Structure formats: structure tokens, C-alpha cells
Amino acid sequence: MIKQHPTSSLSKIPRHLPLVVAIQDYYNLNSTQPLSFGPATFINGLPDLWDNPTVDLDAGAEVHVIHDAPHHPDLRVITTVAEVFYRIVGARSSNITTDPASLRGKRIGVSLNSTSEYFAYRYLRDVAGLSPDEYTLVGGSGKDRGLCYSLPCPNGTLPDLLKRGEIDAMTAYEPTTEMAIQTLGAEEAVVFRNDSLYREISVMYTTQSKLDDPATRARIVQFLRVLTKVQSVFAKEPSKIWDRVSNITANGTTQTSPQTLEKIWPLTRWTGGLPDDVEDLLEEEDKWAARDKTLGRGPMTRERIESHVYRGVLAEAEALGPL
Incomplete structure (x- = not known):
């Protein structure tokens, strides 16, 4: 075998x-x-x-x-x-709009030292026009580094932190980002995507x-x-x-x-x-x-x-x- x-x-x-x-x-x-x-x-x-x-x-x-x-x-x-293409999900309650520049000054949840951090860097630089000192990256914690694969997302995962307002937006491996959209609800979630910018290659x-x-x-x-x-x-x-x-x-x-x-x-x-x-x-x-x-x-x-x-x-x- x-x-x-x-x-x-x-x-x-x-x-x-x-x-x-x-x-x-x-x-x-x-x-x-x-x-x-x-x-x-x-x-x-x-x-x-x-x-x-x-x-x-x-x-x-x-x-x-x-x-x-x-x-x-x-x-x-x-x-x-x-x-795999990435998305960023933000919360309207954090004054995030469909304008990528509204991510300025925000706390962005990511899995540190991973492709999600790189996508955040590329999107915030190339699309939102932001420099690294104009936002704060917040790393997910726990054995899965804040990832969530099904609802309800446990305490401390990135979708949970977003729901509770401890971060303003997040990006991560799917299905974590989809879980964030479902956790926030369609009216509260703001989704950013740019497929031409970067995709993770497994x-x-x-x-x-x-x-x-x-x-x-x-x-x-x-x-x-x-x-x-x-x-x-x-x-x-x-x-x-x-x-x-x-x-x-x-x-x-x-x-x-x-x-x-x-x-x-x-x-x-x-x-x-x-x-x-x-x-x-x-x-x-x-x-x-x-x-x-x-x-x-x-x-x-x-x-x-x-x-x-x-x-x-x-x-x-x-x-x-x-x-």
C-alpha cells in the first residue's frame, strides 16, 4: 500500500x-x-x-x-x-464601503506568513493604494491560525473576530472567507476581489x-x-x-x-x-x-x-x- x-x-x-x-x-x-x-x-x-x-x-x-x-x-x-483566488471581507459597521480605499486605517485579519498575508499586501498596495503603515495586520490564532471551515465559527477565529468587531476586515483560505460572509450576513459584509492581481498556486x-x-x-x-x-x-x-x-x-x-x-x-x-x-x-x-x-x-x-x-x-x- x-x-x-x-x-x-x-x-x-x-x-x-x-x-x-x-x-x-x-x-x-x-x-x-x-x-x-x-x-x-x-x-x-x-x-x-x-x-x-x-x-x-x-x-x-x-x-x-x-x-x-x-x-x-x-x-x-x-x-x-x-x-485559488482570494477575497477580502470587511464589515460595514467599521465604516468600510465598496471603495477599497476605505480599508485605510483598518485592522485586517490574516494568517500571518502565508499567502493570505501576501494577498492582503498586494491588494492593499496595488488596488487600495495603501502603504503598510496605513493599516494593521492581525494574525489569526490557535492551531488553525484563525481559520474556520463550518458554521458556527469558534471563538477566536477570524470570522468570529470580525463579527465581534475586534478586526475590521479579513482575508484567508476558503472556506474561511465564505464563513465570514455568512457570519456577518449579506447586508453587513463588503467583499473585495481582484482575480488578475494574484492567485495562490497549490x-x-x-x-x-x-x-x-x-x-x-x-x-x-x-x-x-x-x-x-x-x-x-x-x-x-x-x-x-x-x-x-x-x-x-x-x-x-x-x-x-x-x-x-x-x-x-x-x-x-x-x-x-x-x-x-x-x-x-x-x-x-x-x-x-x-x-x-x-x-x-x-x-x-x-x-x-x-x-x-x-x-x-x-x-x-x-x-x-x-x-
Whole structure:
């Protein structure tokens, strides 16, 4: 069987669901030479890929690549799992209007050191025209960093803080933003969105040493074909799997309902592959990440960023055709 970590770390956030379905339903669990999948990680290194030689593939937002690539020249991004658009939700009672400039002076809730913080930075700079000293970022707390996956949102989550007026607006992974809209109510919620500005790219990555091993490479190619098949269903026939993926998200007392999934589905692209602009996105985001003095580095060069994006195995999978 596939040697992998529990999928609960993957299944809370909808962007990872194609991986869970691919592993559960399509991948050959009885293979004598299975792949091993690491858990989704959060900007704390990729320990499985380098510390555990049995792990072949891992997945997460592109910000993981940005934080870990400088220390791991062997890292290779090989495909996209999903592309996710962000929204900002503000409260009218905080004197927020449909004018993005009304976010000036406001307390904006985010998951710190994540793509939601980066989206807030980009939107407030490029759309609202604000500098970082014209607003205050407030980080979510708790084990999920303030995220909420179903109503009612617990105390201390970002939607709860917004409802109680401890923050004025927020942005986070879906479905947390949708939960904030539902918590505030349609009359109170003000929603800001700009899809052309930035979208989070959930990527799958491996190491060059794994790709250099012919047997492992062949299995990775096969898995990419499986993932492409699942993504096609997610993109073209989503109503067929909303109930199924809702059950996958169940974790203790939380579960993202099929109705919520239907609402947030248009915020995600399930087309897979590697977008032509992925290097541009990584380069721009890395400039923001390198502003953090605790990292002790400047931005990566364009050449270094390009070295981490590898389209070879994806091309091999496409050449074999659909399953």
C-alpha cells in the first residue's frame, strides 16, 4: 500500500482535495513499488523530502517553495494541484464601503506568513493604494491560525473576530472567507476581489534525486496522469463530487458542507499543469518574502527560481495521453 501520512492534514482545505481523491480512488494501492506522499506543510521546511528518504512527493502553496528553495536546490515543482483566488471581507459597521480605499486605517485579519498575508499586501498596495503603515495586520490564532471551515465559527477565529468587531476586515483560505460572509450576513459584509492581481498556486513538488531514479520517475509520471483525471472531474463535473469531498473534509466537529463547496468552487481553477507565469509569480512573491529580515537573505535570482520549476515529467505524462 501507499506509505503516506494521514490525509487529514491535506483534506481540510479544498485546494488539496484532488490529491486525496487521487490517492484514495485511482492510484494503484497494491503496487509493489508505491510512491510515498508527505503531508502538507506550513513554511517550516520540507522535512519529509529531505529527512525521510521514503517520501517521494509533497504538496502545498507556492509560498512553501519560496521559503524552502533557498536551502534546498534539489527542490522541483512539477505540477499544479489548484489555483485559488482570494477575497477580502470587511464589515460595514467599521465604516468600510465598496471603495477599497476605505480599508485605510483598518485592522485586517490574516494568517500571518502565508499567502493570505501576501494577498492582503498586494491588494492593499496595488488596488487600495495603501502603504503598510496605513493599516494593521492581525494574525489569526490557535492551531488553525484563525481559520474556520463550518458554521458556527469558534471563538477566536477570524470570522468570529470580525463579527465581534475586534478586526475590521479579513482575508484567508476558503472556506474561511465564505464563513465570514455568512457570519456577518449579506447586508453587513463588503467583499473585495481582484482575480488578475494574484492567485495562490497549490503545487506538487519532489526532488531532483527522485526524478533521476528511472523507477520513481515512472511512478511519478503515472500519478500525474491520475491527478489530471481527477482534476478534470473537479473542473467539469463538480456537482458529482461535492458530497464526496464534503465528507473528506470532515474532521472532528467541522465539515465543509456541499452547499459551501458550491459557493466557493468558482474561486478555484482545477486545470492543473504548470501555468506559463508560475516563474513570474514566484519571483514577485519572493521579493515580498525576502523583506523578512529573520530569513537572512535577499530575493532569489530569476535563474535560481527557474531552476526549481521542472516541466519534464508533466510533458511525459501528457504524451502518454489521458487514462
